[in-house]
Amino acid sequence: MYIKELSLKNFRNYEQEKIHFSPGTCLIQGANGQGKSNLLEAVYNLCFARSFRNLKESDLVYWNKPFYYLQGTLYLQNRFFKVEVGYDLLKKRKVAKINGRTTRQFRLAEYCPVVFFLPEDLELVRRGPEERRRYLDREISQESTLYADLLSRYNRVVYQKNQILKEKRHNNEIQKLIRPWNRQIVYFGSRIIHKRAQVLSTWNKLAAHNYSVLFQNDQEMKIVYNNFMGEDVLFAGIEEIEEKFSNEIVLVEKEELKRGFSLLGPHRDDITFLLGGRDARRFASHGQQRSAVIALKAAQIQLYSEKKEKPLFILDDVFSELDEWRKQQCFLLLRDAEQVFLTITKKDSCLDSFLEQATCSSFLHVKEGKILEINSNGKNRTIC
C-alpha cells in the first residue's frame, strides 16, 4: 500500500498544501516545531480516519478555523481509493468518504497495513506494564476492529464491576450482583487473551529471528506473554480459556471484595522481553532493549508483507534517538515496506548513504506549516 496524493486544508499548522508521493522513502526534514509530526498525523488520519496520538478532532483543526479537510489517494489491493476525511467544528460533525461515498464505519482502516514507530516505542522494554499493554492493544486494534470492539466492551464491564467491589457491601447479595459482570468478563476477556496469544506468538517467531540477524548477537530474544494461564494459553482454544477463566474467577471473588477491584483478566496482562533467558527490563543494556524493539517492529512489517501486501511504515523522530549501528540496522527494515515516511531534523552521512541505495525516494522540507521544497533522487520524480 502507498499514498499517492495528499491535500491538507486547515489541518494542524497546515493552511493549505497539496503533495504528491511515490512508493519508496519519503524523507521529511525540518527544524523542531515546524510540522513534521503533523504531516504524519495527516497521513495516518487518511488511512484510519482518526488520530494516532489520540488527539481530539477539534484539536486537529487549525486554530480559529471552522473545519479541517484532508483528501488523498491511496493505493491498496491493486486499486486506487479516493479518501476524504474532515471535521466541522461548528456542526461538531465528522465526515469520512471513500470514493465519494460517506461511510459511517470506516472499513478501509481494517485493510490498511500501516506500522508506525514513535520515539516512545523505543522505550517499550523499560516502561511499565500498562504502557506495554497499551502498545499491544494499539497494534492489534489497528488491524482488527473486532478486537477493538471486544476491548472497549471488556473495559466497560471491568469499570462497572469495580464500582460494585469498591462499595464493599458484604452481604449475601453481592455474588448475585457480581456474577452478571463476571460472566461478561470471561466472555470478552477470553477472546482478548486468545487474540493476544496468537498475535504474540507470530510476532515472537519473527522477532527472535530478526534479533539474531540484525544484531548478530548470541543472546536469544524471546517475548513472553504473562497472563493468568501462563504459556498454556499458546495452545488453548477460546473454549478452553473460557472454561479455565470462569473457574478461576470464582476463586478470587473473596480477595477481590477485600481489595476492592478486579484482580483477574487481560487488564492485568503484561509482556516480558527476554534476552538470553533473562528479563531484558532488569538486565539488558539500554541499547539492547532498543534493539529488541527494532526486531519487534521488523517482525510487524514482515507480517504485513507476508499476509496482504507491503505496508506503509511511519517513523517519527526515531533516527535521532539511535546510534549509527542501530540506525543502519533500522534502514534494513525499510526495504520491506512499500512506502516509508520518516522525519529528521538534520541530514547526516548515515542517512545519505542509505538514500543512495534506496530505489526511490523523495525529500520534503517543512517550515512553519509549508512544504518548501521537494525533490527526488531521480528514478521516480515527484513534482508538486
Added chain:
Amino acid sequence: MLFSPAITRLVEAFRRLPGIGPKTALRLAFFVLSMENEEVEEMSRALVEARRRVKHCSRCRNLTEQELCSICRDSRRDNSLLCIVQEPRDILVIEKSAQFKGQYFVLHGALSPVEGIGPDELKIPVLLELLKKGEVKEVIIATNPNVEGDATAYYIAGAVRPLGIRITRIGFGLPVGGDLEYADELTISRALEGRREI
C-alpha cells in the same frame, strides 16, 4: 444578561430536554414568543397534565393514565408470555412488528453500578412477585444488546431460574451495540423467532 429574565428562564427550561443545545433552546424560545396566547396556554396545559396524569401501570410499569395500561387490560393477550424491556418506547417497537401477543414488564433502565442503578431501582423485586403468581410460563428478556443490557439479562435469569420458568433472550439478532429503538421491524420479528434460552 442579554435577554429579559423571563426569556432566560424559558431558554433554560428547553435546555433541560435531551438533544437540545443552547442554540436550539433559543430558537424554540423565540418561536414560543411568536405563538398565539391560547396556543401557548394549551401547550403548557398539555405538559402539566401529561406529567400529572401519566404514571406507571401497577402490573407492568408501562406508562398509563389508569391503574392498568391498555395492554394489561386486553383480555386477548397471552398472559403466559412476558417480555421484559428497558424502556416504554421498546414496547412500541415490538408492537409494531405485530409478532408478539404476550404481556410486558418495563424496567425503566438497565443495571449500571457506576450510575447507582441496581436491581431495586429497576423494580426487579416487583417483577419477581408478579412471576411468583404462577401465570407466566415463559419470560423473554429484550434488554439492549450492550454490556449493561446483558448484565441485566443475566441477573434476571439468575433470579428467575429457581421459579422454574422458561427464560429466553432476544437482542442477539440486533445490530451490535445498537439499541432496540433503532432496529427495524424485520430484525425484531427475526429476533423474536430466533430467541434463545439462557
